Amino acid sequence: MPKEQSFAQRLIAWQQAAGRHDLPWQGSRDPYRVWLSEIMLQQTQVATVIPYYQRFLASFPDVGALAAAPIERVVEHWAGLGYYARARNLHRCAQQIVTVHGGFFPKTAAGLTELPGIGRSTAAAIAAFSFGERAAILDGNVKRVLCRVFGIAGFPGATAVDRKLWQLAESLLPETGIEAYTQGLMDLGATLCTRGTPHCPACPFADSCVARREGRQKELPEARPRAPVPERRSTFVLITDGTRLLLERRPPSGLWGGLLVPPEGEPDEVLAARGLVTVDCRKLPDLQHAFTHFRLTLAPVLCRVAAPSALAEAGREWLPLATAASAGVPTPIARLIRQVASAPD
Ligand code: SF4
Missing domain, CATH: 3.90.79.10 (Nucleoside Triphosphate Pyrophosphohydrolase)
Structure with missing residues (x-):
């Protein structure tokens, strides 16, 4: 198992050398753009999101424009992305930011989680990318990476395993470089440590990953336990x-x-x-x-x-x-x- 500090250092070094740097929402600390991309990227691949993100921004360039738009127009721009509750929450969230927060996003992950459609991991990503807050993300991709690197047993959706993963994710945070670290976790899960066939030889944790060492990449993370047979x-x-x-x-x-x-x-x-x-x-x-x-x-x-x-x-x-x-x-x-x-x- 890698030492905690070396996990972050390795990940940041890998992200800077081999991660993704030219996604349309990168290079901006505008929380509106970061938030929009994070919501669109939930359950949706980057390649699918890019044209939607660009069209959406062209029509609704800031949170005020989005809040003022009729919901039908917002949903129209979302058509094809799926999980439409995200579009409705996005609109509600924009209106809340305008009416309750004077048009400004809360500057902490804790404050962001109070808004519609923003869960703990999404709030952490927005806070890290927009405000540099040391906050841990833990979406499905990150869970997969952590379960494999550290050999975490159990179904990640189970309460005890989920708690353990959050503790681990928080303990791994770097003192500096949270943006590259957070992006690195996302990039690793999306490009190397994929669900089907991870590309272990190119991974920064190739020499220490428990799943790789034990040949258990297909077993980790563990699947949801089967319901008892009636x-x-x-x-x-x-x-x-x-x-x-x-x-x-x-x-x-x-x-x-x-x-x-x-x-x-x-x-x-x-x-x-x-x-x-x-x-x-x-x-x-x-x-x-x-x-x-x-x-x-x-x-x-x-x-x-x-x-x-x-x-x-x-x-x-x-x-x-x-x-x-x-x-x-x-x-x-x-x-x-x-x-x-x-x-x-
Ligand atoms: S070594 Fe393989 S299984 Fe382990 S984290 Fe890297 S890509 Fe994933």
């Missing part, structure tokens, strides 16, 4: 007259649509509904089956019945026990049938 349990009644098994065709849609399956439900009700005379019933061992979205426990009950009066009714088939498992039944049902066929008593 569990379902269902009783299947395997009805046999000793040589045949009753199967019923499922409706075309839904689970196992169109396939032959034993009746599902409480044995007494199932048998009564079909006018069958029960000899005896016994439970068989449960069987688990995993589907994509849930796990099903099949609770089979084997019921012997007196010979049925009709062997084929609409949607119902009495098939030989020995071959029923291969009659177009779902996999777990085939397993149940084989179990019964191999030891019917």
